[in-house]
Amino acid sequence: MGKVVLVTGVARQLAGGFVRRVQREPEVDRVIAVDAVPPEHDLGDAEFVRADIRQPMIGKILAQHSVDTVVHLDVSGTALGAGGRTQAKETNVIGTMQLLGACQKAPTVRRLVVKSTTSVYGSAPRDAAVFTETTPVKSLPSGGFAKDAVEVEGYVRGFARRRPDVAVAVMRFANILGPRADTPLAEYFQLPILPTVLGYDPRLQFVHEDDVEAVLLVATLEARRGTLNSGTFNIAGDGVLLLSQTARRLGKPTVPVFLPAVTWLGQMLRTAGITDFSREQIRLLTHGRVVDTRQMRETLGFEPAYTTAGTFSDFARSHGPGLLPPERMAGAVDRMAAALPPAVRGAAGRP
DSSP states (O other): OOOOEEEEEETHHHHHHHHHHHTTTTTTTEEEEESSOSSOOOOOOOEEEEOOOOOHHHHHHHHHHHEEEEEEEESSSSSSSHHHHHHIIIIIIHHHHHHHHHHOTTTTTTOOOOOEEEEGGOOOTTTSSSHHHHHHHSSSOOOOOHHHHHHHHHHHHHHOOOTSSEEEEEEOEEEEEEEEOSSSSHHHHHHHHHSEETTTOOEEEEEEHHHHHHHHHHHSOOOOOOOOOOOOEEEESOOOOEEEHHHHHHHHEEEEEEEHHHHHHHHHHTTSSSOOOOHHHHHHHOOOOOOOOOOHHHTTHHHOOOOHHHHHHHHHHOOHHHHHHHHHHHHHHHHHHHHSSHHHHHHHHHO
């Protein structure tokens, strides 16, 4: 018998893509796809079970299908449908508690993979320049998805102590982008004009949604020789981008706003339903965040196909040019330079 893999949160594009990918692996016999909302995308040959992980029914599903591998992807910053932040928090925290309780009672479960986020490190002015998986956090997130992720990881550590026979992998993803990404930061970058915090130009890291699916596969299957796919891992593409660089690559103008006014602006955007401009996102766009990915390469044995810059370029291509396309701006500058008198052009070229 091959692996029986249960995946939560399959109504989301990311989890749906992983479900289609993992079922093609020869060592996987069946995939059980679980969500409280029926997915609008194709799940291939996976068996969809409509169930809310906040309810005890999830334990019956584990027992009925003799699940040995659980991939928990129903941890997200936004809720599907009209549930809002309250529903997202309940699914993230209460749903994880219920799922872990069911896994603890299920003797067949042998591997658990949990989607987390580098937001657990927070974003503060005196933070470390680069976070490793063991860097002490000076200021824990006080709310939002980041706080949910901190609680989720705490429950996962408790589960690992109670079930030492289960291999547990926690994947801390940097900001996920790609053509199908539906994250709050992706929504921010789709605004026609990007509000920024006056006086700050944070460093950002991204991970491509294709790399997310690929590394989840590495964590789900048996570890390759010389690697270990149990533990906590930072997952991000190589390199960093400044927020100002992302705006130029999108071809979008920025509007610097005084820090005290940014919270008010975020509330307006949330009320209007434009984007979830939360406090944690404001902190990220103020102070940024960069993580070390050595363990991802040396221990997990995973090498992303996309760098941070490559991930953002793919995202930008899939969403079309902004109000100020870089190519058009470069052409305009060249035309203006050509229109200058020769003496002026020569003076402009001298230091």
